[in-house]
Amino acid sequence: MQEFLPDAIQFAQKHTLLTVSWFTIFAAVIYTFFKSATEKFKVIAHPEVIRLINNEDAIVIDLRTLDEFQRGHIINSIHLLPSDIKNANLGKIEQHKEKPLVLVDLNGISAPASAALLVKQGFAKVYILKEGISAWMGANLPIVKKHK
Numbered sequence: 104m105q106e107f108l109p110d111a112i113q114f115a116q117k118h119t120l121l122t123v124s125w126f127t128i129f130a131a132v133i134y135t136f137f138k139s140a141t142e143k144f145k146v147i148a149h150p151e152v153i154r155l156i157n158n159e160d161a162i163v164i165d166l167r168t169l170d171e172f173q174r175g176h177i178i179n180s181i182h183l184l185p186s187d188i189k190n191a192n193l194g195k196i197e198q199h200k201e202k203p204l205v206l207v208d209l210n211g212i213s214a215p216a217s218a219a220l221l222v223k224q225g226f227a228k229v230y231i232l233k234e235g236i237s238a239w240m241g242a243n244l245p246i247v248k249k250h251k
Contacts, residue, residue, distance in 0.1 A: 144218040144229040149242050152177075152205050152232055161203035162196060166217055167236070175246040177207060177239060188217045191224060203228040211235040 115122040139146075147155075155161035163180035165172050172182045181195050196204065204226055206214040214231040221229050232239065240246060 142215075142219070143222040144215070144231060146211070146215075146231045146233050147205075148233045149239055149244060152230070152239075153244075155203045155205060155230065159203050161205050161230075162199045163205045163207060164196065165236075166206055166208045166214055171209070173249045175240070175248050176236070178245060178247050180207065185213065185217045188220050188224075193224065200226050201228075203230060205230045205232055207232045207239070208235045210237050 152161070152163075156163065163177045165176045165180045165182050166185050166188075167176075167182075168184075169182060172180075176182070183193075183195055187193065204221060206218050206221075206229065208214040211231060211234045214235070218229045218231050234241075236246075
């Protein structure tokens with residue numbers, strides 16, 4: 104151990120950018136781990152979504168635009184915009200506070216903000232479809248199309 108420390112310091116001095124990059128990535132991984140562990144909602148893959156729909160009567164909430172929703176969505180999903188969630192305009196889902204809610208967006212990036220708001224508004228079981236509808240369609244799972 105005594106021989107390692109001088110070598111490590113010498114390496115860090117010669118490769119400052121590499122060392123700083125490594126510590127930054129390490130800190131980001133730790134931050135992400137603790138943040139995901141403390142969130143009140145979970146990100147789940149499509150097999151778990153299917154299980155929730157079939158076994159626990161989960162409600163699927165599609166957060167995409169109406170046009171995107173009409174081009175294809177998960178069967179029996181409810182269209183609700185993130186702005187409706189932000190403004191607590193939850194008439195469509197208010198009666199489902201104790202059921203699992205699965206939020207679906209295009210790619211899984213915008214749904215966490217809406218999930219956090221739903222948890223604050225009293226919904227007990229909130230989930231996000233990992234990688235959104237893109238992953239669902241990529242797995243060749245069924246979608247329904249509504250025409251205007």
